[in-house]
Amino acid sequence: MHTRLQPSPEPCFLTAAEAATRIREGRLTSETLIRSCIERIEARDPLVKAWLYLDKAQAIATARELDKRPSLGALHGLPIGVKDMIDTADMPTTYNSPVFQHHRPARDAACVAVARLSGAVILGKTDTVEFAAAGRRAATRNPKNFAHTPGGSSSGSGAAVGDRQVQLAFGTQTGGSHIRPASFNGIYGLKPTWGSVSREGAKQYSNMLDTIGWYGRSVDDLALVASAFRLHAVGEVAVPEASALRVAYCRTPFWEKIEPAGERAFAVACDRLASAGVKLTELTLPRPFGGMFEAQNTIMMGEGRASFLDAALEFGDRLHQDFHDRVENKPGITPTAMIAAYDLAAACRREFEALFANFDAVLAPASPGEAPEGSYNTGDHVFNAMWTLLHVPCIGIPCMTGPKGLPVGVQIVAPRYSDARLLATAAALAPIIDQETARYVADA
């Protein structure tokens, strides 16, 4: 190899957007990309344990077919992992539940179908907390330190993208299941506006909360998938100059739960933005927002009563006690509490968006700090629950490495249905906040 010529990285290390460009320009085949990902998985996944199911031959065969035909869409030739509580017609879907080990849905979930019909290669199914809710935890380990959780419930999707085993993966968020693992794995994640991506075929936990999201390794990766899902105005908003942006940093009413590493990441993000000329102001949310964490829990538990009734009746003792507890309303959620929670959320949605006249994005913690040790505790969703219940789009952005060598991210948030503008804002802010992801290949 010539000196001074940077060796081309293994395709598995490319971002999805970079890989898409190379495929489009004929400089990379989908088959080469998929083979590189599979090689990475074979080398790493015996320890990371991100995948519950992988059909290498099928993925390669699909890639070959895609290489022969004109582009199907935004995701042509790109591999994507699917959280295993989302249905796939050609792979098992276990929900990581002992009672669904042999389940094989007849149809793809809507999000899987959209990805597939936009040219994606469904690489396999990633481990998850049982039903993305409670019960059994994923076996997945944090790729940066196997003694730690990758977060959850989107454990395998977060770890697989973080470990460069795949460029893209679907996750879901009901409490903090999507953005928290983004933080813990040093990756990008979009939780789009509630209701803008069909949840059909994803295991249901809470009508009012469940949201499909996706992981990538850059803002462009997130935008690529957003364009496949036709999110409102995606691709139509120009990336602004960072110095023209006004960002409100918001410690949230839950700041007492921040850990030193999370506090540091938040401060680092603010400092970097200020240095780059971004106008920063502090946002202190009005008092009622302090009730949003409890409101999210009330709604999640209250709606969970209905969501697990069929499984409780069908599987009895074979179903984890956590789900029986929900069906039997062990937390004692009352109708009055449910109504109060719904109504508080609605009032806070209006109020949050009214505040937006003065800035372009809210910057907030994405997790209390680094990923906890062990595999049972997937981390606290205290910095995510409010945003889920507000139905607003959130983008997780990597920021720094904590004292334990684990990543810690932040998130930016915007009003409902402004996903496109938030993606453009993220494209301007991410290179400032995230000064490490770009060095990943060199570090690897």
Next chain:
Amino acid sequence: MHTRLQPSPEPCFLTAAEAATRIREGRLTSETLIRSCIERIEARDPLVKAWLYLDKAQAIATARELDKRPSLGALHGLPIGVKDMIDTADMPTTYNSPVFQHHRPARDAACVAVARLSGAVILGKTDTVEFAAAGRRAATRNPKNFAHTPGGSSSGSGAAVGDRQVQLAFGTQTGGSHIRPASFNGIYGLKPTWGSVSREGAKQYSNMLDTIGWYGRSVDDLALVASAFRLHAVGEVAVPEASALRVAYCRTPFWEKIEPAGERAFAVACDRLASAGVKLTELTLPRPFGGMFEAQNTIMMGEGRASFLDAALEFGDRLHQDFHDRVENKPGITPTAMIAAYDLAAACRREFEALFANFDAVLAPASPGEAPEGSYNTGDHVFNAMWTLLHVPCIGIPCMTGPKGLPVGVQIVAPRYSDARLLATAAALAPIIDQETARYVADA
């Protein structure tokens, strides 16, 4: 036969609650009941066309098995029809769509599973408007007059219960698809509080609106199914004396759409209640409620963009243009309109419930009047859309027969999560409002 001894009616004419009692007491077998329903279907359905799929042998075999074993639950031995946009593992599920004629789900929808595990015999699949949304209409005809619609989208479920082909059936409501057919078919219907029954496995149209409901031939029938679904406090609320009840009759902001038959039914219901000593007061909803019809449409169309994207990509020209129109946002729904609609709904929910300090139920029209002629127009959901978006429980109650010989009902409504109290209120009011259903057997 002895004179003065009333002949026992054919089992198909019993209400679900009556049949359940007889089965429990050993005076009726599930097999006899199912055979009677099948006989009725064979005699009537070639003209009514309520069913898309029926497996008589399987239903009889299931009933025989149930007859041999101890009660599984509230619905033991009772037949139930399932709207064909709700998944069944042992029957096709076509969504009445040309592109899903050979679809066979791997699992029962949650509501089907709960019914089955509570002892119900899944009798078959009933015709529906395509995806319970738009496109192809059901072939079903109004059993009282074949030239008229039975309403929709729960067309087959409404007609089958109305025609005494089955005691119970599942429907769904996104606009007015459940309570309006109840009115048009002279039957009882419960649309429970949004979020209290799992929608998993029912075709998705709108996250914020879709609600599973059920039909029966009495309030007791509705309560029986409600108990199988463990709705909050069902069975714990005593039926009050009618004279102790305070009912607010509400013409709604949409009264200009009422037809003479609907106006008459509403007046008849009020008169009968007043005569029985029920305290009546008029409720005029505050001005913002006038925007709820449009808000419901905005949310339904706006969320429909995501719901039909996968089918639009998969089936292209083979999918009805109605669904492409939604995906491509032909109605031109803006983010601003979506947010305004969500926020109006939330404000009206609070306001509606604040009004409830003064009464026990709201009485409102269930449809503009009798069922329209033809099969394409399934009727106007103008008297249903607001209640769907309010997330409140609604019970359709038959009231009278209109000038065309078709039934017209009314509905009663109560705050979110007060389904149990609404059922108890309905049990007190229904015998007063509905003085015709009781005579059905004699008329038949």
